[in-house]
Amino acid sequence: MSALVVDTVSLSFGGLKAVDGLSFSVEKGEIFTIIGPNGAGKSTVFNLICRIYTPSHGDIRLDGRSLLDAKPHQVVQRGIARTFQNIELFEHASLLDNLLIGRFRHGRFAPLSELLFLPSQRRQELAHRRRAEEVVEFLDLEAHRHARVADLPYGVRKKVELARALVSEPKVLLLDEPSSGLTAEETDDTAFAIQDIRDNLGITVVMIEHDMKLVGKVSDRVLAINEGRFLATGTVGEVQADPSVQAAYLGAAA
Ligand SMILES: Nc1ncnc2c1ncn2[C@@H]1O[C@H](COP(=O)(O)OP(=O)(O)OP(=O)(O)O)[C@@H](O)[C@H]1O
Structure with missing residues (x-):
């Protein structure tokens, strides 16, 4: 059974579809990375998993049990912990x-x-x-x-x-841009830490990350999204070579 399942989840802010029928699953013990251009919906996915937001459609399951009946403060007790893009201490x-x-x-x-x-x-x-x-x-x-x-x-x-x-x-650790603001040396150190967390603590890791060197070093599988929708999943090489992913990044840079 997958550790975490996001099942046809949608959420809009006003008229903007931040997450649009998105599905993916993360296996136990996996290091799984979500990539996508700015505004793709990555942080919103984390906020949905942490129950900050409630999807308008779809389900999110941890070890087969829906998280939708959990309140935000109960998500930690269910086994999900998170770090933030901007440190919150x-x-x-x-x-x-x-x-x-x-x-x-x-x-x-x-x-x-x-x-x-x-x-x-x-x-x-x-x-x-x-x-x-x-x-x-x-x-x-x-x-x-x-x-x-x-x-x-x-x-x-x-x-x-x-x-x-x-x-x-936690059973599942969500890392929101673990390398942001770090030096190259600190980023290498973070890569070792993430691998140790999975290898020695047996924790499943789901990460949002822009630094493709770090992504390539630690990820078992990568998911690319854009405009809240699924683009591609696979190894980092497979995802980077996918024409829809290249088009999304080119579009974002235009
Ligand atoms: N609370 C909110 N209210 C209105 N719009 C929002 C809100 N949160 C996010 N959005 C919009 O939803 C879309 C997805 O945002 P999100 O922060 O999830 O993207 P992201 O992929 O994490 O981007 P980045 O890489 O820049 O952090 C964006 O267009 C964003 O402006």
Whole structure:
């Protein structure tokens, strides 16, 4: 069974069809990349998967179960985590605190037991702290664990966002332009991190990315879209050679 299925999904903003009858599926353990010119509908697809938007038509399924009955805050509990094109962190909190804040969005948050600090709550807290420390180590962030996020260089902040997504132990990780704003060296580092996340943590990765070098390095399969519609899917070479993909990029550049 596919990990994630987007099934004939549509969404319009006013008269604009941002996503138009789009279907694709992502297999478990795959690194799957969505490409397309600016305004193609890529971020809207992520927002639909995360339930920020509700499709006007179609269904989205995680492990065979529709996500459409989930509220945005329940999507993390269902097993989907996400990073953003523009970093979204608590800038004045420490790296570690940013990861711990994630726990309120993960698992059960019971205000009363939290208040009373019951043993079950304490166990959960400790497990979460352990998980946060493991992720810090996994992404080589130990040197920065107590640093204030606002004081960290951009490349490290981007990694912290990735760490925060991993703390929720997702089945599927959505990465929105993981290389944007990074140097070539940091982008190479990100490629290794993405591969490690799949290989060592067994997480399925769905990524939006413009940097075709990174796309070619890590993707098992690529999906190209334009004007909210399916253009082509296959290996990066197959998709880049597809005439409809070339026409879409040429059109966008015109
Ligand atoms: N909230 C919104 N309200 C109105 N129009 C929107 C909204 N969000 C996106 N759009 C429009 O929908 C279309 C798809 O936008 P989207 O951001 O999904 O594209 P994208 O492929 O992610 O682009 P980029 O590569 O530039 O980030 C664009 O024409 C955009 O202007």
